[in-house]
Structure formats: structure tokens, C-alpha cells
Amino acid sequence: xxxxxxxxxGRRDRLLPLLALAIxxxxxxxxRSPEASAPLAVVGAKRVHDSLAGGMERFVQEYAxxxxxxxxxxxxxxxxxxxxxERLNARRERAAQRLRVRTPEVASHLFSDLxxxxxxxxxxxxxxxxxxxxxxxxxxxxxxxxxxxxxxMMSAFRFVRxxxxxxxxxxxxxxxxxxxxxxxxxxxxxxxxxxxxxxxMRWVLRRNPAHQIHDALRAHAPEQSTPSGRSRRDQAxxxxxCLGLFAAANALGLGLVHGVAPxxxxxxxxxxxxQRLGLSLEAPVSSxxxxxxxxxxxxxxxxxxxxxxxxxACDVLQVWLDAAAHPARGxxxxxxxxxxxxxxxxxxGQR
Numbered sequence: 400x401x402x403x404x405x406x407x408x409g410r411r412d413r414l415l416p417l418l419a420l421a422i423x424x425x426x427x428x429x430x431r432s433p434e435a436s437a438p439l440a441v442v443g444a445k446r447v448h449d450s451l452a453g454g455m456e457r458f459v460q461e462y463a464x465x466x467x468x469x470x471x472x473x474x475x476x477x478x479x480x481x482x483x484x485e486r487l488n489a490r491r492e493r494a495a496q497r498l499r500v501r502t503p504e505v506a507s508h509l510f511s512d513l514x515x516x517x518x519x520x521x522x523x524x525x526x527x528x529x530x531x532x533x534x535x536x537x538x539x540x541x542x543x544x545x546x547x548x549x550x551x552m553m554s555a556f557r558f559v560r561x562x563x564x565x566x567x568x569x570x571x572x573x574x575x576x577x578x579x580x581x582x583x584x585x586x587x588x589x590x591x592x593x594x595x596x597x598x599x600m601r602w603v604l605r606r607n608p609a610h611q612i613h614d615a616l617r618a619h620a621p622e623q624s625t626p627s628g629r630s631r632r633d634q635a636x637x638x639x640x641c642l643g644l645f646a647a648a649n650a651l652g653l654g655l656v657h658g659v660a661p662x663x664x665x666x667x668x669x670x671x672x673x674q675r676l677g678l679s680l681e682a683p684v685s686s687x688x689x690x691x692x693x694x695x696x697x698x699x700x701x702x703x704x705x706x707x708x709x710x711x712a713c714d715v716l717q718v719w720l721d722a723a724a725h726p727a728r729g730x731x732x733x734x735x736x737x738x739x740x741x742x743x744x745x746x747x748g749q750r
Contacts, residue, residue, distance in 0.1 A: 400429040401439045409444035409472060411451055418442045418455060435699050437479060441469035449491070450477045477676045488587045509565065510590035512639065515699035519716055520548045521577055524612045525744050530651055530715040537574040545576060549702075572725075580745050592721045595695060598668065599660075599687035600678045612661055612689070615676045615708055616640060638666035639701040640676070641711035643692055644721050648732055650712040651705070655735045662690045664713065666697055715740050738745050 402425040404417035411692040418440055425438035432448025440459075453468055456601035459468050459480070477489040506512070521544075523533035538544040544735045545555035559575065562568045567583050568577040577583060602611060641647070665672050668691065678689060694700040703714035713721070715736060 400425050400433060400436045401441060402428070402445070403441045406442065406444045409447035410696065411453070411454060414442045414444065414447070414451065414455070414470075415458065418458065418468075419462075422459070422466050422637075426463070426466065437465075437467060437481075439467040439484075441471060443469075443471040445473045447476055449476065449478070452480075456480050464489075496746070502715060509558075509561050510587055512696040512698045513548075513554050514561070515587070515696050516702050517544060517548050517550065517555065517558050519699065519703045521542065521575060522716070522744070526740065529705060529707070530740065531703055532714060533703060539573045539575070582666075584741065584745075590721050592724045593695065595721075595724075596693045597662075599689075599712075600673070600689045600691055601688045603679050604678050605688070611677070612642070612646070612663070613708075615720065616642070616663070616710060617659055621695040638672050639697070639704075640665045640668065640672070641701060641704040641713055643694075643700075644712050644718065644725060644729075645732060647713040648722070648736070649719050650707040650710055651715055651718065652707075653715065653718070653736055653739065655732045660687050660690055662691050662692055664694050664700055666693070666695050666701065 402421040404421045406413040406417055422438070423444060425440050429436040429438040440463075442455075442627070447470055453471060455468060459466055467484055468479065468561065469484070469487075470476075470478040474491055475489055476491040477487055479485060479487045494703035519531060520533050521538075523531055524535045524537075528535070534547040535549060538547060541555040541559040542552055545552045546561065548555065559568070562575075562577070563570075566732075567577055567579055569578045605611070641664050642650055643662040643664045645654060645656045645659050646663075648656070665676075673691070676689075678691070700713060700717055703717060704711050704714070705714055719733050720738040722729040722736070725732075
């Protein structure tokens with residue numbers, strides 16, 4: 400009869416009380432068994448030092464002779480004391496070696512900033528240009544993808560390798576074509592469910608809200624043709640900015656949620672940028688006019704942004720990702736985009 404206990408740390412003062420409890424419970428269960436049974440008490444933690452085995456064995460011999468003992472950890476260490484149990488023993492070195500052999504290659508994070516941008520580039524041919532600003536072509540290898548996406552060769556190579564490792568690339572044809580899109584999109588969305596730096600603000604001078612946000616973004620970057628098409632010199636002069644979340648969804652013609660203060664993405668939360676936008680630096684007491692966000696993935700956000708009525712706005716994929724993590728009817732907005740834009744994309748890929 401086996402009783403197993405686990406501790407958050409593999410220290411003697413954590414494991415010994417659990418061992419005593421496991422011994423008592425295993426003995427009681429063994430006594431109540433209708434068949435002849437022997438008790439086995441097993442304790443473990445994430446990592447247990449080998450030197451603890453001797454002390455545990457002495458404790459059992461002194462206070463519970465006849466009870467078998469097991470000591471295990473998550474790194475493969477196994478130590479057992481009892482009739483016929485020694486064959487279960489395993490040293491950490493051999494176990495670690497087995498784990499290394501069985502573990503597949505771990506490449507770069509699939510949903511890093513530039514990787515998300517390259518995902519948009521690969522998906523762009525199936526998404527209307529007015530919903531996603533991106534080059535649109537077929538790419539036979541990582542070098543062609545790097546040139547089109549404006550990233551380094553090494554970044555594109557690591558990205559393509561990661562897609563292959565996780566079986567998201569069609570291996571039957573030379574062009575880079577994504578497969579298993581439903582699983583890829585699900586994981587992409589899950590990777591973006593994290594807190595975003597957001598600041599509530601008010602306009603210094605209030606005017607017509609629709610015109611005010613349009614004029615503010617135009618004044619913020621008057622020379623900007625598209626967020627993804629500026630030189631590094633331009634970016635150094637003026638940080639990028641665009642509409643986000645529900646305001647972006649409305650600009651794309653896919654809006655569902657109304658009555659929420661608009662969100663603006665800015666590349667850097669700087670005094671000069673807020674002044675150009677005409678926003679007050681003092682936090683509002685209630686009912687903010689605008690929410691300012693600093694994106695965790697700025698290249699993916701700003702390179703994919705589109706212009707609607709000369710107003711920069713997040714692309715449809717970015718709105719879908721951001722809305723799913725927003726508490727104010729975000730799930731409904733994300734589901735609407737999924738039904739109208741992404742589900743047809745998935746159905747086309749399956750055909």
C-alpha cells in the first residue's frame with residue numbers, strides 16, 4: 400500500500416514531517432486491507448539531494464521498522480529501500496541524460512515580437528490589404544522572408560526553424576505555407592493574454608471626440624505615410640503611434656463595442672509624445688478620454704498597422720489578439736473578427 404507526499408522544496412525539515420504522515424497513513428491502509436499488504440511511504444520534491452536518503456532511512460528504522468521508503472524528485476532521482484524495491488533506484492545523471500535525448504529541439508520563442516510580425520507577413524496574402532499592412536508574396540525560404548519582412552536573416556531562419564519543429568509548416572511544397580492554423584491561432588492568442596502597460600488620460604482641451612483623436616494622431620506624426628514604412632531617422636524623431644483595440648476595430652469597419660474610451664498605442668511613453676497628442680499629464684479622477692498603451696510587441700503592432708481615412712490603426716490580427724484579453728466585451732469583439740475574417744481564412748486553408 401503506497402502513500403505519496405510532495406513538498407515544494409526538497410529540504411529535510413519539509414520532507415521529514417510529510418514522511419512521518421505518509422508512514423502513518425500507509426500503515427493504516429495496509430492494516431485495513433483484506434489481503435496481506437506492506438506499507439510504502441514515498442516523499443518527493445522538485446529536487447531532492449541524494450544525501451537526504453541516509454537520514455530518512457535511519458528515521459524509518461528507528462520509528463517505523465518494516466515500512467518501505469521511497470525518495471524521488473522531478474529530475475529523475477529515485478531511491479527506494481525495501482524488499483525488492485532497489486531495482487527502482489535511478490541516479491540523477493542517467494535520468495537527466497535520458498530526458499535530454501527524448502526532449503525535442505527547443506528553438507526561439509515562437510511568438511516573440513518579430514516572429515509575430517513575420518506570422519502576419521505569411522498570413523497577409525489571405526487577408527485584405529485594407530485590414531493588414533504587409534508585403535504580399537510567396538517565399539521559398541527564410542532569406543526571401545527576411546528581405547520581405549525587413550528582419551535579419553538569422554531572425555527569419557530561427558523563426559522558420561521553430562515553425563518546422565512545431566509542425567506549423569507544409570513540408571510538401573517549396574513555398575513557406577502555414578498549416579494547422581486553428582492550433583497556431585489558438586496558441587498565438589494565448590501567448591498575448593498578458594498585462595499591457597495602460598495609462599488613462601484626458602484631453603487638455605476638449606473638442607469633438609471623433610475629430611480630436613484624428614487631429615491628435617495627425618499632429619503626432621504628420622510626415623508618417625505608414626507606420627511600417629518610415630526610416631530609422633524618422634522613427635528617432637517621432638515615436639510611432641496608432642489606434643488600438645475597439646477604436647481600431649471601428650476604423651477597420653469591424654467595430655462591435657461602443658462607449659469605451661479609445662485606445663492609442665505609442666512606442667514610448669514620453670512627455671513630448673503626450674504633449675503632441677494634446678493629452679494631460681495628470682491622471683484623470685474618473686471617466687478618462689483616452690487610454691494610452693505601450694505595446695509589448697511594438698514591431699508587430701506598428702509594422703502591420705493600416706491607414707483608414709488617413710488615420711493609423713492596428714491591423715485586424717492585432718485587434719483580434721488585443722480584444723481577447725480585454726475585460727470590456729473583448730471576447731465578443733474578438734469572436735466577431737474571428738467569424739468574419741479568420742474563420743474564412745481557416746476554411747480556405749483546409750480546402
